[in-house]
Amino acid sequence: MRLNYNLPPALHQTLFILAAALIIFSPWFSSPEALALGLGFGLILGNPLQELSEKAAKYVLQAAVVGLGFGIDLYQVADTGLSGLLYTAISLSVTMLLGFLLGRFFNITPKLTHLVSVGTAICGGSAIAAVSPAIKANAQDISVSLGIVFTLNALALFVFPVVGHAFGLNQQQFGTWAAIAIHDTSSVVGAAAKYGDEALQLATTLKLTRALWIVPMVLVSGMAFKSGEAKAKVPVFILLFILASVLVTFVPAALAVAPPILLAAKKGLLLSLFLIGANLSRATLRSISAKPFYQGLILWLLVASASLAVILMF
Numbered sequence: 001m002r003l004n005y006n007l008p009p010a011l012h013q014t015l016f017i018l019a020a021a022l023i024i025f026s027p028w029f030s031s032p033e034a035l036a037l038g039l040g041f042g043l044i045l046g047n048p049l050q051e052l053s054e055k056a057a058k059y060v061l062q063a064a065v066v067g068l069g070f071g072i073d074l075y076q077v078a079d080t081g082l083s084g085l086l087y088t089a090i091s092l093s094v095t096m097l098l099g100f101l102l103g104r105f106f107n108i109t110p111k112l113t114h115l116v117s118v119g120t121a122i123c124g125g126s127a128i129a130a131v132s133p134a135i136k137a138n139a140q141d142i143s144v145s146l147g148i149v150f151t152l153n154a155l156a157l158f159v160f161p162v163v164g165h166a167f168g169l170n171q172q173q174f175g176t177w178a179a180i181a182i183h184d185t186s187s188v189v190g191a192a193a194k195y196g197d198e199a200l201q202l203a204t205t206l207k208l209t210r211a212l213w214i215v216p217m218v219l220v221s222g223m224a225f226k227s228g229e230a231k232a233k234v235p236v237f238i239l240l241f242i243l244a245s246v247l248v249t250f251v252p253a254a255l256a257v258a259p260p261i262l263l264a265a266k267k268g269l270l271l272s273l274f275l276i277g278a279n280l281s282r283a284t285l286r287s288i289s290a291k292p293f294y295q296g297l298i299l300w301l302l303v304a305s306a307s308l309a310v311i312l313m314f
Contacts, residue, residue, distance in 0.1 A: 012048040016041060016278070023274045024267050031190030032158050034270040038277020039154065043285075047278045057275035060268050061186050062237035067265025068189065068204050069244025070258040071197070091180050091307055092213060095121035099299050106291040111137045114221065115145035116296045120303060123211045124149045124183030130214045134222040140287075147288045148296035149183045150280060156300075157187040157273075161194045163308075171195065173311050175202030179210060181304040190273050193266065205245075208238050 007015075019041065023034050041047055099117025103110070115137060119128045125146055132142050160182060164174040174195045182188045185207050192203035247254040 007045065009048065012045065015045070016048050020271060020274060023270050029270055031187075031194050031270065031273055032161075034273040035154060035157055035187075035190065035277045038274040039280060041278040042280040043282060047281065050279065050281075053275045054279050057272050057279060060275065061272035064265045064268035064272055065185060065189065065204065065208070066237055066240040066244055067261045067268065068200070069241040070248045070254065070261045070265070072201050072205055072241075072245040072248065074245055074249040091303060092121050092210075094306070095299065095303050098302055099295070102295045102299055106295050108292055108295055109141070111135055111225070112141040112145060112292055113295065114225075115141055116148055116292060117299065118217060118221070119145055119149040119183055120296065120299050122213050122217060123185055123207065124153055124187075126185070126211065127214055127217065130218050131221045134218045135225040143284075143287055144289065144292055145296075147284045148293055150276075151285070151288070151293075152296060152300050153183040153187045154277065154280065156182045156304075157190050160191045164195055167308070167312065169311070171198035172202060175199035176206060177304075177308055177311050178203045179206035180307045181300070182207075183300075185211065186269070186272055186276055189269055193269065204241075208241055211238055 019037055023029050023037065029037075047053060096117050099113060099120060102108075103113025103117070108116075114135060115128050115131065118131050119125065121127070128142065128145050128149065131137075160174075160178055164177070169177065175192055175198065178188050178192050178195075178199070179202070182191060185204075188203050188207045189200065192200040248258050
């Protein structure tokens with residue numbers, strides 16, 4: 001990898017590690033700032049630990065999500081989240097239909113159209129990664145769809161809290177909207193954490209419930225594209241998140257360990273956002289052609305605006 005500004009590799013790696021440490025130990029960083037610092041490395045200086053940070057971002061985020069489960073009271077979720085589950089089910093169907101129509105309009109290949117639609121409908125890169133083998137997508141389609149989803153996902157982290165405050169959304173409304181309209185779990189949790197604790201609890205629960213749709217989506221995708229490789233399973237970290245929520249709801253002793261776990265989880269989230277931002281390179285942006293990006297952008301805007309309108313109405 002060619003480094004910008006010809007930084008000595010040792011210095012470049014040291015700066016990267018110091019930035020990651022600053023994210024963890026500084027009290028001044030929130031989700032947007034952590035992602036912005038990562039984007040600065042990825043797009044300006046370059047990521048000196050690309051392969052390592054890609055793996056670390058995945059596992060740190062998953063561990064953070066599990067830890068956030070200790071802040072989820074299932075009784076509260078049952079009281080506030082049923083309408084959000086209904087919105088989620090409806091939005092999945094509508095998003096896939098709109099994605100298909102936009103793909104036809106822009107004359108995009110069926111597999112790329114499907115990957116962008118799935119990434120928008122369920123949970124961004126995780127859904128794309130799960131569905132790709134089932135439809136035998138090629139490397140270019142996977143790279144382009146991931147680049148589109150990641151770019152819009154990063155934008156959502158900054159835009160959604162601003163829009164939420166502008167429309168006067170309460171914590172429950174924003175949590176529901178974020179879970180429906182933001183692609184990846186990382187930005188859903190990051191945006192909701194910026195908005196408030198109640199929004200964070202609801203958004204995290206709804207988003208991970210939404211992620212369970214990966215299983216039927218992989219099976220349906222394999223059948224639609226006549227692939228015999230449609231295999232799917234529920235990610236382990238989602239099961240652990242559910243277990244953490246059950247423990248903190250029904251086991252009093254779990255409440256004693258919940259606060260430090262929640263603090264560590266929120267720090268882990270910030271670190272994962274920094275790493276995710278650092279993994280976006282100029283090469284990734286250049287790989288995104290115009291028509292698929294327009295499909296992903298328009299689809300995202302339609303989903304975000306329509307879901308916001310419905311939430312405001314009810």
